[in-house]
């Protein structure tokens with residue numbers, strides 16, 4: 027590693043213990059999945075090693091990008107491998123991120139006795155085994171409820187034979203709650219467009235899975251007493267609500283007259299499908315209208331929503347809503363001239379602010395470099411490339427068709443982006459938080475002219 | 478103002494005294510310039526009021542975007558009005574930003590006795606009159622030297638008649654030092670492509686004008702003793718150097734084989750013209766190859782360079798190199814696990830960090846909203862629109878042709894963007910700095926999960 031040679035200290039921190047453990051675990055399972063998908067029994071058509079690697083990564087990182095046609099290229103066994111990877115990836119990332127969050131919060135608890143009690147409550151649910159058990163139970167229950175809603179509707183409403191309805195219902199339930207966005211159909215959920223009995227449960231499961239396990243846990247305990255929520259839960263819930271409602275309204279409005287998407291539909295269908303596409307960028311990844319037919323300006327808004335992503339320690343990706351909220355709270359405090367950044371009766375620590383800024387700018391840099399590179403080596407427009415790069419890094423799964431059309435080394439770059447986007451924000455921020463030292467005023471203060 | 482009604486406190490700060498004074502001054506001169514340009518004696522062809530407003534704003538804000546053909550649409554008198562607006566705008570923005578910077582630094586001087594001495598030295602050059610006088614003298618001397626280099630070359634090397642060479646030399650000298658980028662020729666400086674005796678002096682003047690007056694002043698005093706430079710000068714000089722060299726290398730490399738730009742040229746011309754286009758995004762605005770023929774990925778890099786812009790309290794635009802440097806110093810300190818952000822033996826104040834973050838994100842938001850809107854109302858691709866929006870907000874003046882092709886209300890939006898991009902960062906950051914209060918620990922600290 028040249029980076030490690032040049033900057034040994036920095037790379038030790040970037041590649042600290044939690045990062046190494048998570049990356050090794052995910053890397054091993056991806057290789058295992060790739061191997062299984064390369065077995066002849068998993069394939070219906072000849073699938074290349076890069077396609078198998080891409081599919082395994084996309085499934086385990088619950089990224090949802092696809093360069094194969096699931097029903098056509100993979101056998102039933104291959105599809106089960108994909109389903110298994112989604113389930114393992116979803117539970118895995120929730121578990122590991124929650125455990126990492128507990129370590130961070132416990133470490134801070136030693137320093138901030140007075141203030142940390144409500145924060146500790148967020149994640150302090152017992153030992154490792156109990157966390158894994160609770161997450162697995164939550165996942166299975168939510169997925170089962172969703173499947174029980176989808177199966178009858180797919181059977182009776184959409185004319186699927188019962189066994190196929192059961193299989194499709196289970197597959198899409200797992201894919202939805204884990205925010206994977208992988209579908210059995212090449213056009214994703216387009217065939218269910220306009221059907222609230224399919225789309226609303228899927229949206230609900232996507233939102234729940236994307237909030238993150240700590241928030242889910244707290245909501246279950248204190249759903250009716252928002253005053254008792256921790257700072258993290260308050261920030262996640264209110265910012266998510268704002269982004270969901272904003273996304274629904276803006277996407278629906280911008281696509282309202284597009285003849286290739288919502289234009290020809292009756293207005294209740296416009297509202298439903300528009301709302302669906304306001305929710306899916308964060309980071310569900312299903313679509314019911316063709317993404318590449320959406321207006322250029324709608325895609326720009328979608329890119330921003332995908333970049334923000336969902337809640338921490340959940341199956342969603344992106345820089346996370348809490349990071350986004352911290353940044354805007356800083357901006358708002360500055361505009362109002364406040365010397366401190368307040369949120370819900372707490373003062374945000376300077377460390378949290380610096381970490382939010384660092385994570386956001388490093389993510390932007392990764393996305394910018396990848397976009398410049400892939401624009402240079404592909405025939406696609408920079409907006410199309412940016413869309414799929416943000417979709418990969420934000421583990422969303424929506425695509426304008428770039429992923430499937432890239433040369434092989436470009437697809438490998440997307441694999442790296444999905445991997446980095448899945449594990450990077452979690453491990454980077456927690457590595458920073460664990461390394462945060464107490465404040466020493468060593469050098470005299472200086473202030474350059476800003477602006 | 479609905480914003481003012483909704484958020485009286487915030488709008489009072491955003492629209493505080495310095496902002497009001499600068500906006501009133503610039504607004505009045507723009508209206509005066511528009512009026513002069515609307516006189517029949519200023520025009521050779523019929524020019525619309527929006528075209529006159531756009532040209533006056535572009536000249537006074539030294540933005541350089543053009544929707545008219547200067548030599549064809551404006552009379553000699555009209556061109557003199559434009560030249561006058563550039564000169565007034567350049568000296569005006571340097572003076573007002575420097576005075577504002579002095580107020581900020583003096584205010585901080587009262588609080589930070591120990592550390593601020595070297596910072597105060599940066600701008601403490603005496604009273605208002607002396608600042609104005611020094612800036613005007615610096616401008617005129619630099620412009621005169623540049624004109625004396627350009628005129629003989631244009632006369633003897635490019636076959637212009639002597640009076641025309643004098644006029645062209647003076648016009649482009651003023652336009653270059655003030656980072657305006659407005660040219661007498663519809664294809665900017667394309668006719669001088671490959672001529673180092675024209676392009677190198679223009680690049681040098683652009684770089685000098687873009688460093689900002691405080692830095693120029695300190696460089697003149699302590700050019701050979703970089704150890705004595707203030708923090709602001711060190712950050713500006715080294716970051717500028719990095720961005721100039723990086724921009725030159727990347728732009729030259731990416732355009733090396735483009736048959737519509739550098740491709741057919743001999744390699745010394747490639748190097749010169751490539752270097753020119755590495756410098757001009759920050760925020761010179763001249764071009765020697767057609768901007769709209771550049772590779773999509775080169776334009777992406779150019780957009781990033783335009784967003785950063787040049788030095789504070791100078792004629793360049795953008796969020797400024799010091800802001801950019803502060804952000805990356807924060808990121809770098811976080812990666813290395815340092816509890817404080819250090820730069821050149823100083824600790825960056827938390828206020829400067831929050832202001833850099835706020836300015837950057839507000840600028841990104843303005844650019845994103847304008848890009849989404851103009852993409853929706855125009856036939857251009859989102860990358861073309863983004864390019865011209867960043868060029869307007871960063872007062873650069875490079876264009877892919879969007880500015881000239883927009884509907885009139887879109888051009889008015891660009892006028893607003895040039896105005897906001899010229900005055901916004903300066904007044905926003907200084908308003909924040911003046912309002913910065915001392916640190917009080919009022920609420921218990923809280924920390925959401927980041928990432």
Ligand SMILES: [K+]
Pocket residue numbers: 088089090205206207309310311421422423
């Ligand atoms: K996804």
Ligand SMILES: [K+]
Pocket residue numbers: 539540541656657658760761762872873874
């Ligand atoms: K300019």
